[in-house]
Amino acid sequence: MNARIVLLAIFVVAATLPACKKPEPPISEAEVRAVAEKTIPSTSEDKVWERVPFHPAKLLMQDVVEPRLMQASTSTVRVQAVTDGQMIAFRLSWNDPTQDDLPGPGRFEDAAAVQLPAGITPDVPNPQMGEPGKPVEITYWSANFQAMVNGRKDDISAIYPQAKIDHYPFEAASLKPGSPAQLEMAKRYAPARSLGNPMAGPRKVPVQDLIAEGPGTLRVAEKTISTGVGKHSKDGWTVLLIRPLPNGAQIGARTQVAFAVWEGSHQEVGARKMRSGWIPLALGAAR
Amino acid sequence: MARVYNWQIDREMSYWYPEKRPKRQFAAVFDTNKCIACQTCTLACKTTWTSGKGQEYMLWNNVETKPYGFYPLAWDVNLLERLGAQNWDGQRYTGRTIFEAAQAGERVLGWRPEEIDYANPNVGEDDCANGVEKGAYFQGVHNSWFFYLARICNHCTYPACLASCPRASIYKRPEDGIVVIDQSRCRGYQECVKACPYKKTFYNPMTGTSEKCIACFPKIELGLQPQCFANCIGKIRFAGWISKPESARPDNPIDFLVHVKKVALPLFPQFGLEPNVYYIPPLNVPRDFLLQLFGPNVDAALETYRNAPQDKDLAGLLTLFGSTELIVSKWKRVQEEIAGYDESNREIVRVPLREPTLVRQAFDAKRNVARSNIT
Numbered sequence: 001m002n003a004r005i006v007l008l009a010i011f012v013v014a015a016t017l018p019a020c021k022k023p024e025p026p027i028s029e030a031e032v033r034a035v036a037e038k039t040i041p042s043t044s045e046d047k048v049w050e051r052v053p054f055h056p057a058k059l060l061m062q063d064v065v066e067p068r069l070m071q072a073s074t075s076t077v078r079v080q081a082v083t084d085g086q087m088i089a090f091r092l093s094w095n096d097p098t099q100d101d102l103p104g105p106g107r108f109e110d111a112a113a114v115q116l117p118a119g120i121t122p123d124v125p126n127p128q129m130g131e132p133g134k135p136v137e138i139t140y141w142s143a144n145f146q147a148m149v150n151g152r153k154d155d156i157s158a159i160y161p162q163a164k165i166d167h168y169p170f171e172a173a174s175l176k177p178g179s180p181a182q183l184e185m186a187k188r189y190a191p192a193r194s195l196g197n198p199m200a201g202p203r204k205v206p207v208q209d210l211i212a213e214g215p216g217t218l219r220v221a222e223k224t225i226s227t228g229v230g231k232h233s234k235d236g237w238t239v240l241l242i243r244p245l246p247n248g249a250q251i252g253a254r255t256q257v258a259f260a261v262w263e264g265s266h267q268e269v270g271a272r273k274m275r276s277g278w279i280p281l282a283l284g285a286a287r
Numbered sequence: 288m289a290r291v292y293n294w295q296i297d298r299e300m301s302y303w304y305p306e307k308r309p310k311r312q313f314a315a316v317f318d319t320n321k322c323i324a325c326q327t328c329t330l331a332c333k334t335t336w337t338s339g340k341g342q343e344y345m346l347w348n349n350v351e352t353k354p355y356g357f358y359p360l361a362w363d364v365n366l367l368e369r370l371g372a373q374n375w376d377g378q379r380y381t382g383r384t385i386f387e388a389a390q391a392g393e394r395v396l397g398w399r400p401e402e403i404d405y406a407n408p409n410v411g412e413d414d415c416a417n418g419v420e421k422g423a424y425f426q427g428v429h430n431s432w433f434f435y436l437a438r439i440c441n442h443c444t445y446p447a448c449l450a451s452c453p454r455a456s457i458y459k460r461p462e463d464g465i466v467v468i469d470q471s472r473c474r475g476y477q478e479c480v481k482a483c484p485y486k487k488t489f490y491n492p493m494t495g496t497s498e499k500c501i502a503c504f505p506k507i508e509l510g511l512q513p514q515c516f517a518n519c520i521g522k523i524r525f526a527g528w529i530s531k532p533e534s535a536r537p538d539n540p541i542d543f544l545v546h547v548k549k550v551a552l553p554l555f556p557q558f559g560l561e562p563n564v565y566y567i568p569p570l571n572v573p574r575d576f577l578l579q580l581f582g583p584n585v586d587a588a589l590e591t592y593r594n595a596p597q598d599k600d601l602a603g604l605l606t607l608f609g610s611t612e613l614i615v616s617k618w619k620r621v622q623e624e625i626a627g628y629d630e631s632n633r634e635i636v637r638v639p640l641r642e643p644t645l646v647r648q649a650f651d652a653k654r655n656v657a658r659s660n661i662t
Contacts (some may be wrong), residue, residue, distance in 0.1 A: 050321065063392065065393060065451070065453070066392060066393060066394045066593070067393055067394060067451070067453060067478060068392035068393075069392070070392045102295060102492075103475070103490075103492040103495060104402055104491070104492045105344075105400060105401075105402055105405060105477070105480065106399050106401045106402060106404075106477070106480075106490075107399055107402065107488070107492075108477075128652075144495075154338065154493070156340050156341060156343060156492075156493060159492055159493075163343065168338060168339070168340065169338050170339075171349050186339075186340075188339060189340070189516070190339050190340065190341070190493065190494050190496070190497065191470040191496075192470040192473065192494040192495065192496040193469070193494055195470050195471040196471065196475070197472070197494070197496060198496075199473070199474055199494065199495035199496055200493075200495055200496065201473055201492040201495070202496075215454060216453050216454055217473070218454065253440065262642070267399070269475075269476045269477065270453055270454075270474065270476035270478065271453050271476075277358045277362075282331030
């Protein structure tokens with residue numbers, strides 16, 4: 001009798017499981033539909049994402065300019081978008097079983113980027129990093145940046161736990177740790193940091209705002225306004241990027257958007273990436 | 288790709304950018320026969336430039352024992368294997384350079400070292416090329432051999448690092464030809480690390496950029512030789528300026544050694560970079576190995592070097608090595624002395640062709656002790 005009750009209970013639970021599954025958001029094959037909301041979701045777990053249609057953006061190898069990617073990796077990035085008329089949030093997710101967030105010689109980080117034309121114009125720039133006179137704006141997120149923002153120590157031992165360092169001149173006993181003199185001296189031993197190269201940190205956000213007018217012209221925007229956060233699970237990465245809309249864009253407008261994903265374990269970096277072409281972006285589309 | 292002329296391989300070749308030589312080109316001569324691998328140069332560089340976080344593994348200057356020493360591991364043989372067997376026709380290289388052998392999607396034929404390849408900077412140190420047979424003793428010719436190869440960035444005329452950078456973050460300084468990475472522009476793609484056949488660019492994981500030897504340009508600008516030159520206790524190094532062969536000046540020390548006497552040769556000229564560090568090859572190393580490293584002029588260079596004791600000019604100029612920290616732009620032999628001059632023709636150093644030798648009595652009667660050294 002007891003066994004019968006247990007079996008019945010198992011059957012009932014099994015039968016109701018599909019109903020408990022999170023509702024799958026609708027699919028938007030032809031375009032990225034940025035849903036208008038009063039507020040931009042600040043996390044990729046926000047309930048709003050359950051209702052926002054997703055676009056499966058097909059990625060191609062960057063094989064137009066050298067150095068090219070010669071072997072395909074990430075085939076699709078799943079894109080959702082929400083806008084409040086000023087800012088736009090993109091929720092990107094893609095399969096990636098390896099979490100590559102440590103830099104090193106011959107070691108590369110997982111990364112993703114969103115590209116928009118700098119303004120709403122009838123003719124869009126070349127999707128491959130824009131073109132002279134027709135800039136594109138890029139928000140770039142990297143797993144390495146994310147790990148630093150998440151608290152990875154700014155020290156070589158955080159990358160190589162077994163590292164044994166005899167001495168750094170800027171950590172001499174005569175220099176008080178954290179004092180202006182000590183920090184100034186430490187900066188001198190990190191040339192890129194002393195020149196203000198944003199690759200060198202320290203960083204507060206895991207993203208960079210960039211501008212390009214063609215391959216090889218990527219430059220850092222005057223200020224990084226965008227924010228973002230990325231999380232890795234067994235299924236891969238989910239990254240939320242929040243950035244301003246292009247100049248002149250408002251609810252109801254249409255423009256284009258492109259995406260790129262770098263698979264660190266595949267030694268993808270810089271121009272060696274999986275990227276999309278322009279994809280129509282409808283701002284404030286109905287759900 | 289543009290067509291450029293590379294005098295070291297006696298032909299035009301393909302390169303990513305058109306030929307544009309600097310106003311003058313930094314160059315150096317290293318006499319491998321005098322190097323004792325004390326690594327003083329390595330430490331001089333290390334303490335001057337790479338004491339920061341993320342630079343721990345960097346050796347902008349290193350000295351490795353050939354044939355089994357490498358930093359990073361197998362830097363040269365890895366590329367030679369990828370390039371495959373190639374040919375010289377006399378002075379002309381008829382094989383493919385690393386620019387001409389670039390695979391689809393690449394600017395340069397290169398390879399990417401892994402972290403572990405940097406783990407053993409002293410691998411192969413003092414290892415002989417051949418085993419020492421039981422009972423063997425020195426008979427005047429070394430059957431087992433090795434030599435020390437001191438290496439810095441070659442500040443190439445056609446740098447592969449520069450060609451490979453998709454962001455044009457690497458440039459040759461127009462005033463002295465020194466190759467530098469713009470630390471404000473580099474985004475750490477490590478394409479230069481992959482492309483440089485000599486593996487003399489290094490990725491800094493703490494700053495997210497690649498870094499390399501800068502030939503101590505702040506010293507060069509003051510008319511001084513770089514740290515690894517000034518601190519070389521074996522006096523194997525000489526820094527200066529090199530001209531193109533057709534405009535070589537015999538009173539320019541580097542021109543004299545490279546173009547006039549042809550005693551100093553580029554390292555792996557077949558790669559096609561026109562490197563600007565020139566080596567006097569080691570005397571007691573099998574010819575085939577030297578041909579691979581230094582090209583077809585190695586026999587003549589060795590013969591010239593062997594005859595140096597009969598050549599007062601060559602022997603004299605070699606005595607100027609390590610005699611001053613200043614850069615000697617011109618030189619002259621004045622009978623039994625060698626004088627060095629700076630760019631404004633000011634005499635900055637004078638050394639005797641032969642150091643005066645004092646021979647003392649074997650027994651010091653004053654102190655009632657036998658002398659262990661009498662010269």
